[in-house]
Every structure is written in structure tokens, then in C-alpha cells.
Amino acid sequence: MKYIFKSIYILLFLAIGEKAYSQTSADAKMLVWEDSLKNLGEGIFKQNAEPERLDNNFKFVKTLVSALKENQSFGHDFTSLKMISIISSPAKDFRIFSWNVPLDDGSYLYYGSVQFKTADGSLKLIPLLDKTFEIQEPEKEALSNNEWYGAQYYELIPLGTNQYALLGWKGHTPTYTQKVIDILTVDKGTVSFGQAVFSDDKALKRKIFNYTREASLILKYESENKRIVFDHLVPADPKLIGNYRYYGPDLSYDAYEIKSSTLHFKENIPLTNPVRGDEDQYLAPDRKRVGKESGI
Numbered sequence: 457m458k459y460i461f462k463s464i465y466i467l468l469f470l471a472i473g474e475k476a477y478s479q480t481s482a483d484a485k486m487l488v489w490e491d492s493l494k495n496l497g498e499g500i501f502k503q504n505a506e507p508e509r510l511d512n513n514f515k516f517v518k519t520l521v522s523a524l525k526e527n528q529s530f531g532h533d534f535t536s537l538k539m540i541s542i543i544s545s546p547a548k549d550f551r552i553f554s555w556n557v558p559l560d561d562g563s564y565l566y567y568g569s570v571q572f573k574t575a576d577g578s579l580k581l582i583p584l585l586d587k588t589f590e591i592q593e594p595e596k597e598a599l600s601n602n603e604w605y606g607a608q609y610y611e612l613i614p615l616g617t618n619q620y621a622l623l624g625w626k627g628h629t630p631t632y633t634q635k636v637i638d639i640l641t642v643d644k645g646t647v648s649f650g651q652a653v654f655s656d657d658k659a660l661k662r663k664i665f666n667y668t669r670e671a672s673l674i675l676k677y678e679s680e681n682k683r684i685v686f687d688h689l690v691p692a693d694p695k696l697i698g699n700y701r702y703y704g705p706d707l708s709y710d711a712y713e714i715k716s717s718t719l720h721f722k723e724n725i726p727l728t729n730p731v732r733g734d735e736d737q738y739l740a741p742d743r744k745r746v747g748k749e750s751g752i
Contacts, residue, residue: 486532489523497539497555506560513557517567520553521581528577543612545620549573550642554584554608554624562630566606570647582647588628596659598650605649605662607636613677613684615653616717618642621684623675628666631701635675637663637684637712637719654712656721663712665689666700673705683713685727 496519499512523529530551534542540555554568568584586606591597594605607624615621619641626634639651639662650661667673667689675686687705696702709727712719 490534494536525579530573541608556608564627595664598661601647632666633669635665635673654719667703668701671704683711685711
């Protein structure tokens with residue numbers, strides 16, 4: 457009888473060992489992909505010539521898709537890819553990749569994709585195609601993944617069933633930049649952007665903040681208060697209304713409180729010791745002296 461138990465033990469040990477080897481082998485393969493992506497990603501921001509940056513980005517996109525085709529790639533974190541943003545849903549059933557490519561004229565191209573977790577570990581990936589300058593009224597239009605108002609997202613906040621608020625940075629022009637609150641809806645493996653959930657304007661589908669590239673803007677989620685807080689922006693002079701290169705914070709703060717899947721606007725909220733500094737991670741090409749690797 458002891459020989460039977462010994463045989464069963466050996467078989468179990470071999471089975472566990474084979475599974476562990478398989479996992480280790482898969483992890484090692486993903487780390488090789490990650491290393492290749494890291495080198496290509498750094499080239500997007502370290503190359504001085506725009507054609508070289510765009511070429512590195514083209515190779516980066518192809519390599520990322522190939523990496524994500526690996527079985528069970530959804531579980532790999534890509535922690536060394538500091539040049540892109542990867543944020544996951546609270547349920548860990550999908551994640552969003554987003555990044556920017558700085559251009560010589562001071563504008564940016566945005567790239568992104570949404571990866572869904574699948575039962576068999578196979579790839580389900582939705583590309584996000586930046587059509588920023590083709591969108592006539594970006595604050596008022598509901599958009600598909602094929603007409604994305606490109607941004608580099610840094611926070612995802614649940615609103616309601618299959619609906620989320622995305623906070624993102626958007627370098628926009630040589631003179632002013634943007635941050636955005638966009639609304640993501642996930643429905644049966646598809647995604648769309650923009651929903652009328654803002655209490656202060658029923659026509660609003662996403663909130664866009666325009667301000668000078670010389671300033672920083674707080675836009676963050678306070679989980680303890682269930683609200684998105686942000687600087688109140690004003691022009692440097694009343695005569696400059698609409699000229700966003702002269703807009704900046706006036707040291708007062710507003711918020712959107714989340715109630716019943718709606719963003720309720722609150723003006724002049726108290727905000728003590730606001731933490732600034734995250735905007736220094738988002739750099740225009742002419743501010744490379746700070747020493748960051750990318751726009752985030």
C-alpha cells in the first residue's frame with residue numbers, strides 16, 4: 457500500500473512541477489516581450505528626430521500586439537513600461553493601454569487599446585484610434601473606439617453598471633494643454649466614449665479642461681468623498697476669455713460628486729493641502745530638461 461501512495465505522490469509532484477514549469481516558461485517569455493517593448497518605448501521619447509520617434513512607435517504597436525497574443529498575457533503587468541499607462545477595471549476584467557507620441561510642432565498623437573480578460577486566455581483586444589482633430593464638438597459627441605478623443609489615462613472610476621469615468625492628460629497644442637474627464641461604457645465586449653452624466657450641462661458628453669502649458673492642473677479622484685476634484689480655471693485677464701494659452705488655476709476648487717451614476721457639479725469646495733506634481737510627469741517636447749522618459 458505504501459508503494460501505491462508513493463506512486464501517487466510522485467505523479468502529483470510531477471504534475472505540479474510541469475504546471476509550475478509551464479507558468480515559469482510563460483512568464484519568462486512575457487518578460488522577453490516586455491524588455492523589447494521597453495527598448496522601443498524609450499526610443500519614442502529619446503529620439504530627437506520625429507521620423508525616428510514615429511518609426512519606434514510603429515514597431516512598439518506591432519510588438520505590443522504580438523506580446524498580447526501570448527496565451528494568458530492578461531495576467532502580465534508590464535511594470536517596466538513607464539512610458540505608457542496601463543489601468544485596470546476594479547473587477548480586473550479589462551484594462552486600458554494608452555500613451556502619446558510628441559510631435560515637433562508641439563502637438564501629440566495618442567495610441568490606445570482595451571484588452572479584455574477571456575476564459576481561455578486568448579486575446580480580445582479593441583484598438584483606440586485617435587481622431588482628435590476630426591471631431592467637431594468634442595465635448596458634445598458620443599464616440600466609438602474608431603473615433604477616439606485620444607488621451608493618456610491615469611485613473612478609472614466606476615460610475616454605474618458597466619460605466620466608468622476616465623481621467624486623462626492630453627497635450628494638445630504648442631500653447632495650451634488639456635485634461636479630460638471622459639465616460640467609458642463597456643457593453644458585451646465593446647466600448648464607447650462620452651455620456652450625458654454631467655449635472656451642470658445636459659449636452660456635455662465629456663469634460664475638457666484647457667489651460668496654459670506653463671501651469672499644472674489638479675484633476676483627481678477622492679475615493680473617501682466619492683468626488684472628482686479639480687482646479688477652477690480662469691483667464692489671466694477678462695479680455696482673454698477663450699484664449700486658453702492664458703488660462704490657469706485661480707486657487708479655488710470645484711468638484712463632481714458621484715451620485716446614482718451621475719456627476720453632480722459642486723463649486724468652491726474646501727480642499728486642504730492639495731498635492732501637486734503629477735502634471736510634471738506630462739511633458740512637452742521642449743521641457744525634456746526635467747529628465748522624464750515620456751509624457752506620463
